[in-house]
Amino acid sequence: MHVLEPFFALIKGFWTTFRSFLEKPITYQYPEVKRPVRPRFRGRHELKRYANGLEKCIGCALCAAACPADAIFVEAAENTDDARYSPGDRYASTYEINMLRCIFCGFCEDACPTEAIVLGDNYELSFFDRQDGIYAKDRLLEAVHDPIMLTPQKTPPGIFTRSVPEMQNPTD
Amino acid sequence: MDFALFLEWTVKSLVLIFGLLFGFAYLTFYERRLLARFQVRIGPNRAGPWGILQPIADAFKMILKEDLTPSQADKVLFIIAPVLTMAPVTILAAIIPWGTSVNILGREITLYLADISVGILFLTSVASIAVYGIVIAGWSSNNKYAMLGGLRSTAQMIAYELALGLSFVSVILLANSMRTLDIVAQQRDLWFVILQPVGAVIFIIATLAEVNRAPFDMVEAEQELTAGYHTEYSGMKFALFFMAEYEKMIVISMIGATLFFGGFREFWFLKETIFSVDRLPWLGPIYLFIKLLIILFGMVWVRATLPRLRYDRLMALGWKVLLPLSLVVVFITAAGILLKEQLNNSLYLAIIPVLSIFAGLVAVALVARDLRRKENARS
Numbered sequence: 001m002h003v004l005e006p007f008f009a010l011i012k013g014f015w016t017t018f019r020s021f022l023e024k025p026i027t028y029q030y031p032e033v034k035r036p037v038r039p040r041f042r043g044r045h046e047l048k049r050y051a052n053g054l055e056k057c058i059g060c061a062l063c064a065a066a067c068p069a070d071a072i073f074v075e076a077a078e079n080t081d082d083a084r085y086s087p088g089d090r091y092a093s094t095y096e097i098n099m100l101r102c103i104f105c106g107f108c109e110d111a112c113p114t115e116a117i118v119l120g121d122n123y124e125l126s127f128f129d130r131q132d133g134i135y136a137k138d139r140l141l142e143a144v145h146d147p148i149m150l151t152p153q154k155t156p157p158g159i160f161t162r163s164v165p166e167m168q169n170p171t172d
Numbered sequence: 173m174d175f176a177l178f179l180e181w182t183v184k185s186l187v188l189i190f191g192l193l194f195g196f197a198y199l200t201f202y203e204r205r206l207l208a209r210f211q212v213r214i215g216p217n218r219a220g221p222w223g224i225l226q227p228i229a230d231a232f233k234m235i236l237k238e239d240l241t242p243s244q245a246d247k248v249l250f251i252i253a254p255v256l257t258m259a260p261v262t263i264l265a266a267i268i269p270w271g272t273s274v275n276i277l278g279r280e281i282t283l284y285l286a287d288i289s290v291g292i293l294f295l296t297s298v299a300s301i302a303v304y305g306i307v308i309a310g311w312s313s314n315n316k317y318a319m320l321g322g323l324r325s326t327a328q329m330i331a332y333e334l335a336l337g338l339s340f341v342s343v344i345l346l347a348n349s350m351r352t353l354d355i356v357a358q359q360r361d362l363w364f365v366i367l368q369p370v371g372a373v374i375f376i377i378a379t380l381a382e383v384n385r386a387p388f389d390m391v392e393a394e395q396e397l398t399a400g401y402h403t404e405y406s407g408m409k410f411a412l413f414f415m416a417e418y419e420k421m422i423v424i425s426m427i428g429a430t431l432f433f434g435g436f437r438e439f440w441f442l443k444e445t446i447f448s449v450d451r452l453p454w455l456g457p458i459y460l461f462i463k464l465l466i467i468l469f470g471m472v473w474v475r476a477t478l479p480r481l482r483y484d485r486l487m488a489l490g491w492k493v494l495l496p497l498s499l500v501v502v503f504i505t506a507a508g509i510l511l512k513e514q515l516n517n518s519l520y521l522a523i524i525p526v527l528s529i530f531a532g533l534v535a536v537a538l539v540a541r542d543l544r545r546k547e548n549a550r551s
Contacts, residue, residue: 003536
């Protein structure tokens with residue numbers, strides 16, 4: 001028994017690798033098959049809208065203040081009832097995130113008082129031009145399925161006076 | 173020498189050389205795919221269907237890369253080294269018989285390039301030239317990692333060449349000839365791996381060390397020596413080293429198949445059937461190819477399983493275990509053959525495997541005891 005022990009050890013080792021040879025590969029064929037992301041995955045940011053199409057972002061720049069990488073730039077402008085982008089007084093006329101600086105920490109998401117900025121599922125952020133790394137509102141804003149929902153909208157006066165909506169506790 | 177003979181040799185040489193080149197390219201692919209499967213991956217499958225164009229893409233990349241020569245390098249030797257590593261491997265392929273002979277257009281064509289009466293001697297002498305290439309590469313690079321890699325390689329090759337040569341000796345004794353054709357013919361009834369299993373094991377271990385494969389790839393230990401002797405090489409010169417390494421794998425596997433696993437002869441269960449090489453000589457190359465694939469699979473399997481040896485243990489295994497063991501094995505083989513001839517009874521050949529397995533077990537037990545003692549001394 002003592003003499004054959006090294007051989008048993010050897011066979012055990014070789015059998016271990018051979019067993020993994022017979023296993024099904026765990027590789028995802030990436031461009032064709034994408035691995036689903038986790039619920040709290042932090043990918044590319046998205047600027048959310050309300051159900052009627054108004055932007056949630058009110059241009060407060062708290063996200064820019066919270067950003068440890070200084071990747072966010074926000075410039076605010078006044079809303080009017082004739083050209084309304086978001087509820088309340090102000091909206092973000094410029095909203096830029098520099099993806100070359102962003103570290104995807106999600107602090108902007110936490111800082112946002114209106115849940116306007118959310119880190120989404122998209123992680124395919126490659127680009128050839130450095131300028132393309134700066135994502136402006138046209139790429140960050142959530143798409144709409146109906147052109148009526150596009151901003152600016154003409155709204156009746158006295159309805160959208162409150163900047164920050166009623167909030168619920170987060171679910172995930 | 174008539175023209176047809178000249179043409180025959182030229183064609184056979186070209187087939188051999190291009191076959192080796194093709195074999196090298198697809199051996200890298202074979203290895204990468206197998207290794208990937210051992211690691212529960214898929215491996216390269218993008219270039220072409222199932223990735224079969226991957227070697228071609230790799231070749232293009234290699235050729236187009238910048239060919240760098242270090243300014244302080246010894247230029248002449250630096251260029252000669254890859255050639256010197258590559259050439260012997262190609263020469264070695266000439267002595268491997270792929271079959272007996274076939275009839276093409278009424279002309280008897282032998283399925284081997286060179287029928288050398290001292291084939292095995294030729295093999296050992298040519299194979300040891302390759303080490304010059306590696307040493308020269310290490311020296312001429314003017315790089316300490318390359319130098320160390322080259323020196324390690326020399327020491328390792330010298331250590332294991334003895335065991336390798338002695339495992340050849342037992343085959344030569346059994347076949348009573350150095351001609352590779354005779355050796356294959358002698359294995360018609362019984363493969364030498366059954367008659368001399370310990371010799372075959374020694375051959376396999378020494379082979380892995382000779383071609384610098386895992387677990388004996390000390391020469392190219394990335395963690396210690398970056399890339400060993402070819403650290404400073406790039407582009408086509410590096411490709412030549414790479415090529416030499418893989419072609420050496422192919423050639424030495426074919427030699428192993430020839431010496432211990434019946435060469436181009438059919439598998440034992442196909443003997444006396446229609447698939448015998450005697451009936452269909454064209455099957456010879458196919459059988460050898462199948463055996464080659466199996467041995468290469470084994471090499472990849474070993475690479476996927478065993479970690480690299482420590483250098484002093486590598487040397488200790490070569491000098492203190494394999495060399496004495498192979499001497500004992502040669503002695504047992506000679507004794508068995510002598511008994512058989514003196515007493516005129518083939519049954520006495522059976523003492524060869526029995527005694528050599530016993531000797532092998534004793535060697536393993538001694539090594540295990542030694543390792544256990546070291547373990548106890550440490551704790």
